[in-house]
Amino acid sequence: MTALPQILRPKGLELVVDRPVRRVRLRGWVVFTLTAVLAFMSLIYSRVLLDRSAFALNDLDNQINETESRYWELRLEVARLESPQRVIRAAEGMGLVLPTARIPVEAVGVDSGAAEVDENWLELKPLLSAQP
Amino acid sequence: MGRPTRRAPRARIVSVAVLILAAWVGTGLRLFEVQVVHADEYAERGRDQRHVTEVLAADRGTIFDRDGHELAVTIDAVTVYADPRLIAGPEATAALIAPLLGLDTTELAARLASDTSFTYLSRQLEREDAERIEELAIPGLFFTPEPARIYPSGPLAAHILGFVRSDDNEGLEGVEFALNDLLRGTPGELVGERAASGGVIIPLGQYDIVPAVRGRDVVLTIDREIQYEAEVALARAVEASDAIGGSVVVLDPRTGEILAMANLPTFDPNDFANADPEAFRNRAIVDIYEPGSTHKLVTVAAALDAGVVRPADMFDIPSELVIDDKTYRDVSKTLNESLSVSDIVAYSSNVGTILIQQELGNEALHRYMVEFGLGSPSGVGFPGEASGKVYPLEEWCPNVCGASTAIGYRVSATALQMASVFGVIANDGTWLRPTLIKELVGANGEITESSASERRVISSTTAAEMRLMLAGVVEKGTGTGAAIAGYRVGGKTGTTEKFLEDEGRYGDDVVASFVGFAPVEDPRIVIAVTIDSPANGEFGGDIAAPVVGEIALSALHQLGVPPSG
Numbered sequence: 121m122t123a124l125p126q127i128l129r130p131k132g133l134e135l136v137v138d139r140p141v142r143r144v145r146l147r148g149w150v151v152f153t154l155t156a157v158l159a160f161m162s163l164i165y166s167r168v169l170l171d172r173s174a175f176a177l178n179d180l181d182n183q184i185n186e187t188e189s190r191y192w193e194l195r196l197e198v199a200r201l202e203s204p205q206r207v208i209r210a211a212e213g214m215g216l217v218l219p220t221a222r223i224p225v226e227a228v229g230v231d232s233g234a235a236e237v238d239e240n241w242l243e244l245k246p247l248l249s250a251q252p
Numbered sequence: 253m254g255r256p257t258r259r260a261p262r263a264r265i266v267s268v269a270v271l272i273l274a275a276w277v278g279t280g281l282r283l284f285e286v287q288v289v290h291a292d293e294y295a296e297r298g299r300d301q302r303h304v305t306e307v308l309a310a311d312r313g314t315i316f317d318r319d320g321h322e323l324a325v326t327i328d329a330v331t332v333y334a335d336p337r338l339i340a341g342p343e344a345t346a347a348l349i350a351p352l353l354g355l356d357t358t359e360l361a362a363r364l365a366s367d368t369s370f371t372y373l374s375r376q377l378e379r380e381d382a383e384r385i386e387e388l389a390i391p392g393l394f395f396t397p398e399p400a401r402i403y404p405s406g407p408l409a410a411h412i413l414g415f416v417r418s419d420d421n422e423g424l425e426g427v428e429f430a431l432n433d434l435l436r437g438t439p440g441e442l443v444g445e446r447a448a449s450g451g452v453i454i455p456l457g458q459y460d461i462v463p464a465v466r467g468r469d470v471v472l473t474i475d476r477e478i479q480y481e482a483e484v485a486l487a488r489a490v491e492a493s494d495a496i497g498g499s500v501v502v503l504d505p506r507t508g509e510i511l512a513m514a515n516l517p518t519f520d521p522n523d524f525a526n527a528d529p530e531a532f533r534n535r536a537i538v539d540i541y542e543p544g545s546t547h548k549l550v551t552v553a554a555a556l557d558a559g560v561v562r563p564a565d566m567f568d569i570p571s572e573l574v575i576d577d578k579t580y581r582d583v584s585k586t587l588n589e590s591l592s593v594s595d596i597v598a599y600s601s602n603v604g605t606i607l608i609q610q611e612l613g614n615e616a617l618h619r620y621m622v623e624f625g626l627g628s629p630s631g632v633g634f635p636g637e638a639s640g641k642v643y644p645l646e647e648w649c650p651n652v653c654g655a656s657t658a659i660g661y662r663v664s665a666t667a668l669q670m671a672s673v674f675g676v677i678a679n680d681g682t683w684l685r686p687t688l689i690k691e692l693v694g695a696n697g698e699i700t701e702s703s704a705s706e707r708r709v710i711s712s713t714t715a716a717e718m719r720l721m722l723a724g725v726v727e728k729g730t731g732t733g734a735a736i737a738g739y740r741v742g743g744k745t746g747t748t749e750k751f752l753e754d755e756g757r758y759g760d761d762v763v764a765s766f767v768g769f770a771p772v773e774d775p776r777i778v779i780a781v782t783i784d785s786p787a788n789g790e791f792g793g794d795i796a797a798p799v800v801g802e803i804a805l806s807a808l809h810q811l812g813v814p815p816s817g
Contacts, residue, residue, distance in 0.1 A: 189328040192326070196322065196402055204477060205405065
């Protein structure tokens with residue numbers, strides 16, 4: 121041990137050399153704890169977000185079902201309104217009568233009259249296929 | 253003194269320790285038993301307690317007519333039921349909701365006052381109507397969703413469509429029954445975790461879903477407007493003749509597609525429970541009758557095709573023809589003269605047709621009858637289709653059997669079969685299997701078209717000759733009632749006494765029929781009409797032929813066939 125100069129050694133006082141101590145690395149623990157808490161909170165938050173999305177999807181699903189039900193109800197209503205019995209009744213109610221004679225009128229320059237059923241059907245096929 | 257006092261606590265400690273140890277061992281064993289030995293069983297019980305499995309009903313496919321008009325639709329309806337014990341004032345409640353349910357107030361009040369915990373008030377009510385009741389917030393009333401099958405056009409095409417059982421929407425009649433497996437789809441399944449309320453926890457719990465697959469849509473060959481015209485015309489004729497029923501079949505001879513099929517009596521499939529089950533019968537397919545003179549077409553066509561006669565060949569027609577012990581006469585007494593084959597058809601001469609058959613022979617007639625599709629189901633695929641009757645050749649007696657068969661006795665057929673027979677003439681000699689199903693449309697839009705089946709029966713020359721002869725029936729013969737303005741119609745009348753199976757003899761009632769086609773130059777429709785047991789009038793030419801004319805005019809307009817003169 122290097123002797124200290126006498127002048128620096130006051131009387132009655134003794135020089136004590138620090139013994140090595142274990143210093144707690146607080147910053148690491150704080151960071152770890154914060155990270156763990158954040159991760160946990162994030163996990164919870166993400167789960168909440170996920171659940172919210174699931175609820176939103178469920179709501180959308182219900183809306184789709186509701187809309188689909190409405191769609192079919194409206195199609196039913198249209199079919200009822202278009203049914204020949206109802207049309208005839210309505211026409212009779214308005215005072216319309218069936219013609220006693222049918223006179224064909226030739227439209228010069230136009231192809232053979234009304235559209236064929238088969239042609240209509242080609243247009244209907246994609247519509248039918250697009251049904252829910 | 254000291255030793256015993258030290259021993260006692262030690263013994264107690266040991267005892268307690270042993271007890272604790274035993275408790276631990278017991279607990280351990282129990283845990284082992286629960287968690288190892290019976291682990292699967294308890295896990296299963298746990299799953300059963302918290303899991304719920306719901307069957308997801310598949311939407312039943314829609315039935316369309318050929319132009320895409322809905323004929324049968326499934327909608328989400330609501331069933332209303334009540335717990336009468338929770339209903340505070342049955343009379344007041346009944347007065348409030350009976351008009352909305354369409355029920356009798358007194359009867360409903362009695363049901364609501366009954367000593368039960370459950371009573372249906374209305375099954376499969378439309379949502380809008382159910383919501384009106386729900387808004388009243390009456391305690392003791394409950395609402396549950398339930399799909400309902402609706403037929404928007406009411407009784408239109410009822411015999412074709414059939415109906416479904418209201419409990420489970422399973423088809424019971426008609427196309428609903430015949431194509432039930434395709435229409436009903438595949439039910440799905442939802443496995444989820446049960447909430448305290450009993451419902452499924454969404455989305456936190458387990459949620460496994462196998463979606464239901466919607467049933468296939470069925471596109472019929474029926475044309476809604478032609479169907480309506482056929483039903484109206486038939487109803488008018490049945491009422492005017494005071495008949496007990498009747499049938500109409502309208503075919504497209506070029507494809508075999510059935511454009512309309514009507515029967516009387518009829519019913520409303522929306523309310524089939526209150527209909528007479530007798531009315532469910534699709535007479536056009538299920539009922540057989542002796543075709544009578546309409547069958548003469550087969551005899552004459554066979555003779556022409558076999559080359560044994562020509563249209564202009566002349567026959568001396570006696571006033572009566574006696575074969576063995578049976579005497580055949582013509583209805584019209586003015587036919588005691590020479591007639592050509594064409595005139596024999598036009599005037600529906602029994603004697604003349606028998607003379608032609610004698611030239612043809614039994615074996616050839618039998619062969620042609622089978623080729624024309626008589627005696628076997630048409631293959632339309634409708635439940636309960638009758639095959640009709642053509643006796644095996646071995647059972648034909650040498651003389652009378654051939655003669656009777658030639659004029660349409662000793663043979664039976666359905667209206668659909670007779671329409672198909674005339675379809676051969678209209679389709680240049682080729683028989684086409686009649687069909688009711690045009691297409692099947694899957695849930696993803698994939699389309700399955702029905703396949704055609706055909707066979708040549710007679711030559712196109714013979715068919716053309718027959719068309720002209722049958723036009724003569726309408727222009728100058730027994731079927732003038734079928735004539736219409738703008739189009740040339742061909743066809744054949746028929747009037748046969750009804751055979752009483754139980755008594756083994758012919759009765760007084762008749763079946764009046766007419767089978768025709770139009771336009772003669774290029775037939776687009778074949779129409780068969782039968783009127784069962786008319787009280788006013790009896791001849792097919794008087795009762796059934798005008799129905800054919802009426803339907804033909806509407807159908808040709810509907811199909812966009814320009815008038816030919």
